[in-house]
Amino acid sequence: MSGSLLDDVNKLLEELGKWELAKKNYENLEQVKEKVFEVNGCIYKVQCNLARIAPATQTNNNPMNKDDKQPNCFLCSNQRPKEQKRVPFKDYGIQINPFPIFPKHLTIPSNKHEPQLIASNNFARFDDMLDLAQQLDGFAVFYNGPKAGASVPSHFHFQAGNKDLFPIVNGDKEKWKYAIRIESKDKDGEKGMIKLFKAKYNSFSKEPDENEPMMNILTWYEKEKGQWTTCIFRRKKFRPACYDSLKEDKLLITPASVEMSGIFIAKRIEDFEKITKKDIADILNEVAEIQA
């Protein structure tokens, strides 16, 4: 008999040792170097994570294809490495992310090859996100929009990682000026999280070539308070100019939910050594909208 969803996920993480690639990357994660900056009163860590160069190059540029299984989609069930086990949850499978940023890092793809759109089925996906955050105690769940850092925009997925490692979770909420922060003890109803999120979402403008307003989302649940918190980061741009620079100011930084929540990932040693507090401030300012 299986226990709670969290028990099953913890069991999955305990069995990590059977998957060589993931095991190696989780062991390496324990040794990664980190720098810490304070930017506008908020903590931003920089993690030197060289393994992350691999998922960044695993991309799929065919967002409109709606076939059930795609030959080049590594989130489709037929493409999964045989070592990658999953815990079923609704229409999803909870899997270990083999390229971790967190000691517990999950990828949660939908069973079907459907595009990355948080509003689909009248925000049912967002509803699922809240259920995941509530059931996976100790995790924060995050979503990267199709043009805001999703590694596979053609296949719907969330990720989750250790809640307490995201600086925004325990930071001073007044100071995180790039986050639209919503709190609610209810999921449904007039003051419920879904309705509040929907209202924000519908207030965002969208470019003609976009399927959804450009954004990252982080959600967590506090059991003690019985409350969800959702942070929406409105994006102006995905990659900062320094990403494409051919000069010495080049930084291979691709901001997504994790960066917006206070953890910048350097995929090359030179970027880790070079990046300054000013670079972080400039990148945030370039890619995200300040909230009033």
Ligand SMILES: [Zn+2]
């Ligand atoms: Zn797929």
